[in-house]
Amino acid sequence: MKKALNTPAPVPATAPRSATAADGRTPLTGFQYARGQFEDLVDLALGHARQLGAVDAAAEVSEGAGLSVSVRKGELENVERNRDKSLGVTVYLGQKRGNASTSDFSPDAIRQTVQAAYDIARFTAEDPVAGLPDPQDVADSYPDLDLFHPWSINSEEALRIALACEAAAFATSKQIRNSEGAGVSAQQSHFFTAHMRGGERGKPGIFSGGYASSRHSLSVAPIAGKGANMQRDHWYSSMRSPEELASPQAVGRYAAERALARLNGRKIATTECPVLFESPLAAGLLGAYVQATSGGALYRKTTFLNDSLGKRVLAKHLDIVEDPHLRNGKGSSPFDDEGVRTVKRKVLSAGRVQGYFLSTYSARKLGMRTTGNAGGSHNLTLTSRLTQPGDDLQAMLKKLGRGLFVTELMGQGVNYVTGDYSRGASGYWVENGEIAYPVHEITIAGNLKDMFLGLDAVGADAYNYGAKTVGSVLINRMKVAGS
Structure with a gap:
């Protein structure tokens, strides 16, 4: 199964790449107001x-x-x-x-x-x-x-x-x-x-x-x-x-x-096994981390990562970098929704929390200083110090060995207060590092605390999903409920 489109030909453009109005009184292309x-x-x-x-x-x-x-x-x-x-x-x-x-x-x-x-x-x-x-x-x-x-x-x-x-x-x-x-x-x-x-x-x-x-x-x-x-x-x-x-x-x-x-999918028996998240879905796990370390959840104490600054909450080989100033980036912003300057920073180093995601209001509630995240995060990248250039999807399946490769998630079964995680899923059963057959009508469950610490590998098959970039992610063990 292919992982991603390989440098496909672009759609022919029908407009110049950009448009400016130097006088400030001429509307930009497609707008009514200047x-x-x-x-x-x-x-x-x-x-x-x-x-x-x-x-x-x-x-x-x-x-x-x-x-x-x-x-x-x-x-x-x-x-x-x-x-x-x-x-x-x-x-x-x-x-x-x-x-x-x-x-x-x-x-x-x-x-x-x-x-x-x-x-x-x-x-x-x-x-x-x-x-x-x-x-x-x-x-x-x-x-x-x-x-x-x-x-x-x-x-x-x-x-x-x-x-x-x-x-x-x-x-x-x-x-x-x-x-x-x-x-x-x-x-x-x-x-x-x-x-x-x-x-x-x-x-x-x-x-x-x-x-x-x-x-x-x-x-x-x-x-x-x-x-x-x-x-x-x-x-x-x-x-x-x-x-x-x-x-x-x-x-x-x-x-x-x-x-x-996905044709001819099967049900599988309930089991515990390693789970490999396809890279677009892995971005959702990164999103869960952002949610759990955001100011609103922290000052309300409605997060399982409360008081986590300086503590190791992910596996020690993992880093997360926020870079708001990537040119043409989907999550780029020179300032946040409050006009606060944004800066490149490492929000997680060796699995330890280096910074939260704070607006001015939430920072003051916590007795801290804003991080320029009013409105959300900016161009987050999750990487592993263990990832090798050749760790594509096939290599990640080899690391999975025997277990579940998830390509679709359903439902909203995440409790950010406790970290409990339960989602409907479908994907592929993997044996000896190779896809054996598609599976459907299953549920995967765990706790985000354990999942973050049990994140064994990140693939080199990096995928950008909005403001988040991450490769496929291997969790060492989760519960899989089947037939």
Whole structure:
């Protein structure tokens, strides 16, 4: 079974890689509003907050636009164009906070929105940790990370690509008899946000900034077999630049191969065995670690990794690095949702927790300093000091030896308070390091504490799933409930 698409040909681009408007008054490609217009709207909102008596406030204005086209069995199923805009205002009256938003950019609507935020702040309870980020944490300047690659694709071109993707799946084998469809999506957005501190703006330690970004995708979900032996699988390609998307033929073919490989699945007896998570699923385990070490869960004490800073919680050969400034990265951001600067850091070293994922608010609740993670993590990579360049999927199956190779998970059975983990699963039974047959209708269970410490190997078959990159992951033992 193939692990990943091997440097597939890209989708032909129909637009330049990027677009800029140097004067700040000309909208970027695909948008109705320019950066300068956004700045004017923020000025209006913050100015009105000052008139009402607020000395600290924040305002953000954003716009998004996109096209989504879906097909099924060679026929157009849906064409959807989306365009949305929003302006949000947060007003601080001492340690009281109020927030309101609107999609109406008229001056009267913006003033009414600011008034609503002000009134909410007046009547809300005081929160001793509420407030703007500390001046020393604010991003006074920030790099251009090349995140905006507009795709000026029309519905006819998107339809052609989606049909080609699904057709490639059907052409792979006569056993591909049905499909849940294929889709193409081209999305882009931009925003500008600014703070007012002490009634002032535009000074060091008082944040203002924004940027444009894009995200495009191509996906298909073919169905193989017939009757009780039908099996589905899917594959996709998602990139900021359309030029970097995998070709529709490669995506369709690989999705079909995955569906075909699942035919004639069996049930297995309940057992305990090693479990190998395919790399896209391994990203979910990395996500579980982030969830368990995030500020909200920590200050509420609703995590099994409470008070874990400096402690070893993963196997000692493992490291996790966060790099927010990767150019064109899916999880890149020059600053977080609060305007706090982001920095590259090692959040886990030799299995020991080096840092949490904190916003300004959660950091203050914990008596700590923000890590620039308001809004989430940025480009996390999990690596093992034991991984060799040749540790591809086949090598990882050899390390598994006899056990379960999981390629799909179902359900949300993760308890972050206790760490208990139980998910429906399907995949392949492995004997002597080789796939023996597909399996389905099973449940895998364990506890994340034990799973993290029992993580024996990470493959060199690194896969990027949004803001997380990790290879296949081998857990030394889990419970597998079958027939």
